Amino acid sequence: MSPQPLRVALIEEPASPPATALGYVDAADEDENENGATLQVARCLARAGHQVDVFTRRDDPDAPAVVDVRPGLRRLHMTAGPARCVTKQALLAHLPEFSRSMQRLFARSVRYDVVHANGLLSGLAALRLKEGFGMPLVMSLDVRRPPAQDAETFASERIDIERRLVAHADRLVAECAHDKAELMRLYRAPPRAIATVPRGVDTDELAPASRSEARRTLGLADDEFVVLQLGRLAPGKGIDNVIRAIAQLPSAARVRLLVVGGASRAPDERATPEIARLRRLAAQCGVASRITFVGRRRRAELAALYNACDVFVTTPWHQALGITALEAMACGTPVVGSAVGGIASSVVDGVTGYLVAPHDPDALAERLAHLRAHPELARALGRAGLRRVRSRFSLERVAEALIDIYEAVRWRAHEAHQAHDRHRLRLVGRAGGRAQEAHA
Incomplete structure (x- = not known):
């Protein structure tokens, strides 16, 4: 367990049309449905004593603004476009509003130690939070290139977004060795910037039976x-x-x-x-x-x-x-x-x-x-x-690996802030010395 509890802002990939509408199995499709896995890992982080807020886009007009899932874990619904499921292409147009909703909340709330974005669109929103609040960004990014018949309608925009995310994230998370290799091949991400953390399985929910x-x-x-x-x-x-x-x-x-x-x-x-x-x-x-x-x-x-x-x-x-x-x-x-x-x-x-x-x-x-x-x-x-x-x-193993990553980026951000403060004090000191010499 971390020696000091972390405050984690976990941004969930805004849902496009429900997986079931596209022919998926509920929460079991291996390509698209990230949301259930995100919440499961968040529960493990909360059980380990950390404070986790999961941010997602409001797609149900009846959903409350804040849901207390369990002690240490909240789910927050951000207003961004209509309160219903929309296509990924439409989501891209609503992202600025999604980001602004989060920025307003961040400006009023306690500072988070790390922002962890899961998925392309979540990463784009998280970049604006990193720029505005200086919080370290951990980015889980799937850069697989689907076949032509499955390609998204915003494929060209996707490449530009991915390039920005790889360049500005404090830590990249790949789910397997192939994903890490793709990040290195497609975007020249340095190996030391990538941590491999697999998708977790709830071994209480799925276990051997008769x-x-x-x-x-x-x-x-x-x-x-x-x-x-x-x-x-x-x-x-x-x-x-x-x-x-x-x-x-x-x-x-x-x-x-x-x-x-x-x-x-x-x-x-x-x-x-x-x-x-x-x-x-x-x-x-x-x-x-x-x-x-x-x-x-x-x-x-x-x-x-x-x-x-x-x-x-x-x-x-x-x-x-x-x-x-x-x-x-x-x-x-x-x-x-x-x-x-x-x-x-x-x-x-x-x-x-x-x-x-x-x-x-x-x-x-x-x-x-x-x-x-x-x-x-x-x-x-x-x-x-x-x-x-x-x-x-197991979800517990995944949570442990993520906590190690969060601690590392938090420490590096702390060191960077201290170095910046020391540099600023040196500049102030030099300016004061020159002022005294001029006065003499």
Whole structure:
């Protein structure tokens, strides 16, 4: 624990349209939904004795200005544009008002020791606070470049903003080794300016449980080999890859693929067109009867899904945070994932699961068949994954790492202020000496 409690201003990335409206699983998408994770880490910081204020944009007209979440933790809603969810492009236009709302509050409140911004738009607001109040800035920045079809409408502005954030942040936080390498490659960020802190998992909320009970809850047969795919339903998520791999498993095998996600609780092809495309692919591959589209599920329902399956699969084409892989590991479930981004840092190949190339259904099918044939091995991989999450990826571990970063930037800011004061006093002294000489 820090020897002296910290006052932390944690700026949460303003929400664009809800994740569920875009086909995400509530609070479980590995690319977009940061808000739940931000609040979870803030709770850990507050439990450690620090005062944390989480700032976010008001997107609900009925939300109170201040919410006391728990002792030491408040959530503050800043007025910036209409009190509803808007697109990221629209959010960019409302950021000046968001920043002004925070500046007015900062001018009236106790000084914070550090400002920690999560995400691009939050960072832009935090820069103005750093400039106006001189507080050190810690910046968590995702600089992954999505495929062309997923690129944001303000992609060119994003690069300019990221360049400013990298140049002016007192400390950059990367979630995995790949993210650190991207910060260095794209923006020439010095390695010493970057700390690697992974996304944390709530190991109380997600933990091993009885597989039989989880299957009874979900209506699954005990003798099926269940594969789980959970997250956003989009072409780049590689669900095609999983369907093609399932098609290569023996036709006599009792295999069930659960595809969880979408814009509605019941799988709806109109609300989530990707479901229709994947169903056509499953029919072409002759495995439509083996695949169940579950629809969107609440966060409270995820533990049962992770515990019910024999293996969790996530094979996106491009860089991903890998949070769903960690969540599965927290439940003692082995993972087969793409060797990309955070997944490559989360899954230890041959120890907690397996890594495969993103576009290789043959390799994926081979790993699934091997785990199906060797259930003891699958359980051993799951136990190793559980140990890895608890030792390196728990929310408590993440909070400890962040506290170390906050202490370091606070100390450097204190030293810089003292050096500035000493320099100013020397200048005053010299000016006084010259005045005395002139008077003599």
